[in-house]
Amino acid sequence: MTRGDVAATVTALTLRPLTSVIPLNRPGIRLSRWIVASALATFGPPMPGSRFGPAESGPRGEWVLARGVVREDAAVLYVHGSGYVLCSARTHRGLTSRVSAGTGLPVFACDYRLAPRHRFPSAADDVRAAYDWLAAEVGDPGRIVLAGDSAGGHLAVDLTLQLLREGRKPPAALALFSPLFDPTFALAAEQERLRRDPLISAARAARLIDLYARDADPHSPRLRLSGDDVTGFPPALIQAGGREMLAADAVELARVLRRAGSDCELDLVPGQMHVFQALPRLIPEGRAALERACGFLAGHLPAASGPLREAS
Template sequence: MRQQKWPPVRASLRSHAAAGVTSLTLRPLTVVIPPSRRGVLVARRVVATGLAVIGPGLAGSRIVPVDRSASRGPSVRGEWVRGPRARRDDAVILYVHGSAYTICSARTHRGITTRLSQASGLPVFACDYRLAPNHRFPSAADDVRAAYEWLLAEGHDPDRIVIAGDSAGGQLAVDLALQLINEGARPPAALALFSPLFDPTFELAAGRERLRRDPMISAARAQQLLDLYFADEDRAAPRLTLSFDGAGSFPATLVQAGGREMMAADAEALAAALVAAGGRCELEIWPGQMHVFQALSRVVPEAPAAIARAAEFVVTELDAANRRGSFELLEGA
């Protein structure tokens, strides 16, 4: 049997059509919605409605809400997701959604989380972190850390946890792994990232858009949304530059991005930085695809294929971590 090639050599006709329609509909809409508190509320409704139509969760999935909100400070909120026929309990995926730290939620991303659970067989905990503009840096990062520590307290070993995330959620996932490594704590088994943000100044993405127009949103408007979260923070600060110096023990990482999106530049830079630091990273630029195309399951045929590929990576890395753990036990016996 011929082995599946990831990513495919060329994009489907439906992907090209979807990008064209998006360029004529969503991108002009992002121009007229102001990057203000009121505008964010409108954007949240638009995105939630759109994803419910073009990227709904799988029918038959089981969703269990979790709310351990604190009166102040970091909180654990989100939902357990099990896709149909997902029966494994030996590991867990922590999923961190994206959308500029301002717009989406665990609920909007069920199109990804239910399919990732189904394809991997694993339960997914989709984290709901506090959103800008009401909550600014590092509120989202603190909530993701709280979710990870809660999973540990619930009995999940770091070697049995994979962190996945898209866009801003990808940046939060990398930030968490670096925090753990810098503190001498055990990081998760692996990371699977979809169109991750790497450069919070957005200069990389802006440079890429000057070469090719992004179908979804302009670099300038996306930067304005990021400003709602980072505000006056120094984006050259070590935590925001995501330095991998001394982080050779960074978990194996899969990075997927679309060839038509400006943030493919971030994906490439992240992969290059990880490899330069001695880490292992698999980079996939899927031809013709838009930002977080994995969420567009009803529109883009490559979406479920990409999620299947990510699930394959997750299971492979968990199995490798399990073998390493068994070997270490034998050595210590």
Template sequence: MRQQKSPPARASLRSHAAATVTSLTLRPLTSVIPANRPGILVARRIVATTLALTSPRLPGSRIVPVDRSTRRGPSVRGEWVRGPKARRNDAVILYIHGSGYAICSARTHRGITTRLSEATGLPVFACDYRLAPSHQFPAAADDVRAAYSWLLSEGHDPDRIVVAGDSAGGHLAVDLALQLLREGATPPAALVLLSPLVDPTLELARACAEVRPDPMAPMSVVERLLDLYFADADLAAPRLTFTFDDVSGFPPTLIQAGGREFLRGDAEALATALDVSGAHCELEVWPGQMHVFQALLRVVPEAVPALASASDFIVAELDAAERRSSFSVVESA
């Protein structure tokens, strides 16, 4: 197990400046974009351009597209990502992007995925699930499950897969692990969740926003995006509002959240629930940081050490899983 690192005691001056600029520019801009198809297309362009500037992929990284789309039902789409010096093939990271089930893609998150690959030495499969408003719940979750099943069919054992995700991708990652456990299937070796959505009713998020609004995401925008995906779904259902009473063996989990983001309460609630269930969980709350600050690599100094901490966790948990597997083989012999 890794020696757990702690976030800094206070935010850097550059991250404070980034938060101020974001609250004066991106926040008011996104608040006036309508939550319809033309508005979503505009939002996708804005976010893609912003992330290309603030979180570019590492030079020298290798990207291989994957498209096994079907006309109906779940599809496997995304891209294989390898950092410039990533050479390992003994395990894989399944990455699930966020942004309200409607905005981002594997491409927009190459800043994160190339750096996770480089730091761990592992290939990353970044999943492109179907997006709202064209596709509603449970389309995204079904595509994530299809991606996980595809990795198994490609020869990757569950204890050699780590699932990582940010924001809505964090919700999809937890859903995947719970569904596997409830079906009696083997879950991944570990989860890494960056600013995860946990409560789709947004009650926890509203409570955080009332105390201190997130510089990046107005609650009205978040609500409109989630409505596009969840539509008429029962938000109290176990698959959406998570419960852990009926499962055991939930994977070791690292949760990172920003100290001034709207999903801080979600992160803390999930960490508490996992602790109560007996699962191993590490929670890192980074002071003064915005939602998914790890994606702001050129403007927020804390993004780099946060991803380094996540990478250390991945390597440590894969090593621990390998030791457990070796011990089981010895015992059975």
């Protein structure tokens, strides 16, 4: 049994029962946010020497620079997950600092507004604003790569499809960790009938997403991502754990992109749970998976141009 298997088993015995009983009211959401933030800080803390700072006169979010990162002509836009409700750029500093180190690039972590106070499409609008600002900062959208986990993966795909529909240049590549594709969780529920997710049930996750999307048109193309408008989608790497229910979403998203002729790699890692890349102290397999993703992103960017100096 690997450490990933052990982590999934322990999670199934502890966190899953807890998530099933915490109410989705204001005190319950505060408690859930604290639990998730504490777990990420304990098992996936920021890399030593990393720096974090706000964007001057920029959108909601923060710059993340791992020790030694000097390239300024390209960047990663990172979109965090956790159901549009629970996390932030700060909770994901462990993951974003490792993405910065692995790619050799500065990362801008978008800190979009959270539900239930802010409903659809506030998060998607914040991600779009971050992308437009970042494209102006680096001077060329082709020097931006996009990464996101869980609901952040859904937002990343939505952003890319928006740009394609508008005839705008999309990011150079995407790396998606356990991306949400079907916000109804119908695919996840089918997967869960085959194997129980160790972290959360499909029904519970759907109620969490409903805090964001409750008042939206359920057929909105920005929620129900369609395979009809993905022509020209940039290269994508999709990773998911073999023990999570969103493995079904990962498989379906890869199928949609490949059917449209896009270059899409699907990396299903046996025995792993949701966004295992964020827990390197607990799950060593997450480090190797994240290295593959960072190599994929960096490999789709042009060589550095112009003089390099340490980013501030």
